[in-house]
Amino acid sequence: MGDYEQAFIHIYRYADLSWVKEQGEEVEYWKNLFIEWSEANICLTKLWSGDGTVIERYRTYIENHKEEQVTGLLNMMKAANKYNFNVDETLKYFEHEIEESVHELAEGRYNRKLAMDRQANLMFELAQYLLIRQDYDNGLRYLKKAVKDYKQINHEKYKMLAVAANILQHIKSTDN
Incomplete structure (x- = not known):
């Protein structure tokens, strides 16, 4: 089993x-x-x-539990990235909340370090999702936010992501 x-x-x-x-x-x-x-x-x-049929149902749960939105969106993004689910509608629906989490730490019922880690992971998963879908501007923006967050909480992730963000920024600037 x-x-x-x-x-x-x-x-x-x-x-x-x-x-x-x-x-x-x-x-x-x-x-x-x-x-x-x-x-x-x-x-x-x-x-x-790998069952994407519950995306809308899970989105409704996240919508009704504001204190779980960062964690819920993180879980959804991990699944979307792993199984190539299209969650564009969910991202559009939570656009305001995601933007808020870019600028403010949503601690809720979790301690500050855990909240920061979840938020950084959400930014990373969003970046990955958007970069794969060739939305380079937003993907790079979320990646930079993840790098900034990881700098405060996880130096190893920070170093790796900072290098990746710099490479992507360089590629983007040479394409223009």
Whole structure:
């Protein structure tokens, strides 16, 4: 049994809370939270296993959970880059939020270092997605933002990406 199949078994187990006999407001709150998490994790696991049919459903989840937008978009971009999904509509939909994250750190429920790392990774994944689709101006802009973010949190990634960004900038300037 593969990792994704195993993940689905566990997700479906915690999604089925029919065995819970207790009642009350707090119990309902937690049951609903587990159901919500299971729905998001089903979408995410399907995305990571190459099933692009859940992109819209996952986009809706991200839309309804602002505190998870950077992480959700990062997950979606990783899957899009790995499986060559077209997520242009999602990027257009979240254009404002992505631009905000370029200029502001969205910490939310995560500590600053983790938030910075996720944001830098999102910028890198966006850059990769756009560069592959030959949107060099925006791809390079996101790559530069990733380099800037990595400089603060991960010196090794910073050095590698800085070299790549400089090469791409040079190629772009010689093409004009």
